[in-house]
Amino acid sequence: MDLNVPLPKMPVETPCFVVIEESVKHNLRQTATLAGGVDRMVPHVKTHRSPWVTRYLVANGVKAFKTATTREVEMVLDAGSPEVIWSYPTTSEAGIARAIAAADAHPEARVTGVVDDASGLAVWVKLLANGRHPNVDLRVDVDPGMGRTGVPIGDKAVELAVDVSKAGLFAGWHIYDGHIQDLDLTVREARFLDVQAKLTEMFKRTESAGLKTDIVGGGSYTFPFWAKHTQARVSPGSWVYTNSQHQADQPHRGWKVGAYVLSRVVSDHEGTLTLDAGSKAVSPDMPMERRFVSAGVNKIVKMNEEHTLAIAPGLHTGDLVALVPRHTCTTAYLYRKALVLTAGGEWEYRDQLGCER
CATH class of the missing domain: 2.40.37.20 (D-serine dehydratase-like domain)
Structure with missing residues (x-):
């Protein structure tokens, strides 16, 4: 692991969070290649929470971002991104209302929420019924085995997608497979392909029901597989600053x-x-x-x-x-x-x- 990082040559009050801009630029180049092009990248801003980094990525071709909070939604829109996905499902009326207000303030951009059950969908439908919000839509969050959020692959996911479509809000799918972290790349890819086989079967059903297969998928350990084996846009995880875990696990x-x-x-x-x-x-x-x-x-x-x-x-x-x-x-x-x-x-x-x- 290369820990040879530059230290400031000026008086600095410590502790202090330090960022190396050239390394951020390098990491963008590396990640865009692995992701199949910068246009396929949907980075998650929770990994850096930096307005200037977000503006830099927009200026260099990134057209969509994932977010964890409504403040991050606002930051991404203020940075000029044409698309932002609030990638965590919620039933918070206050939070959803704030995201809709951010969309209203940026009518040129697309704001997408995610849902993983009927309760969340009902709140979005209720709040969107007040006024016109043509730039707001929803993705169905699918659980590929992580067990945190998302509707399981299969009948329930199909049913929820149909309901979202009937509400006129279906934008596609959101899939995070952060549980696949095997250090052996062969094992990791095999586990990924096993999940993909199940997803493919499900998407045959949803496509026959007239639903598009627009996917944002992946994380730090799997995004190159998504780029290689699918047409999805990919979320490459904690690449902007990286960290000691990824330096040790993924030096390649x-x-x-x-x-x-x-x-x-x-x-x-x-x-x-x-x-x-x-x-x-x-x-x-x-x-x-x-x-x-x-x-x-x-x-x-x-x-x-x-x-x-x-x-x-x-x-x-x-x-x-x-x-x-x-x-x-x-x-x-x-x-x-x-x-x-x-x-x-x-x-x-x-x-x-x-x-x-």
């Missing part, structure tokens, strides 16, 4: 570390060092010993809100340390600002959404 993708948390050694205690970045600086949603990797840090001993105790024999009090999170998505969520090393070699602060929802 050629992604570069695009973001890290800058920390400082603040204390030395007979074999352990204390860093000024704890669980408020690096996402705590992974097991403690795997929350980040860093050159010079051999082991994470303890982590609390503001500090991390680590075994790091080569580091000393005052040293700056780059911590590459295992889950950069939820780490980016902790910051309202990022210190960006620009393509021109300058350091500047740029806005992040932080925890805005």
Whole structure:
């Protein structure tokens, strides 16, 4: 894993979220090739929550994005994207009303929600009945085996799609197969193809019912298979900044570390060092010993809100340390600002959404 990332040569208050613009640009080129072209990419903005990154992607040919929250829907529309998919099903009237309002404010764009049962569909239909919203439609969220959201492949999915179509709202399908993460690429592809066989059988039925097979599918581990074996548009997961997990599991993708948390050694205690970045600086949603990797840090001993105790024999009090999170998505969520090393070699602060929802 290449942890040779540039550190700022200026006074910086730590902990700080750092982004390397050239690596983001490199990762776009790599990912577009793997996805079968930039026009097939539907990136998920929860992986970076950055307005400037979103604008950059729009300017470089990305025409659609997935989002997790209504604030992200608004950010994508403000960045000039012609299409945004709010990719999580909900029955929240307030949330759906906010997404519809965002669509009304951007009539030139297409705003798509997802549903996985009749309850969610009923809320969308109820709220869309008030006024005209020609640029709002829905996708059916299908569960390919992950067991989180989505209607199971088969009869229920077909029935729901027919109901969405009868409401005049059917835009196609949304399929996230994040449970397929086998390190052996042959096994991973075989599992993907098994799911595809079941989907193909289902789509024969929906096509005979007059429903189009427009799909947005995939995640970090499967999107190249979607590009290779289907005509779907693909969602390539956490590629913008990448993370220590993908650097370890998928070095063949050629992604570069695009973001890290800058920390400082603040204390030395007979074999352990204390860093000024704890669980408020690096996402705590992974097991403690795997929350980040860093050159010079051999082991994470303890982590609390503001500090991390680590075994790091080569580091000393005052040293700056780059911590590459295992889950950069939820780490980016902790910051309202990022210190960006620009393509021109300058350091500047740029806005992040932080925890805005």
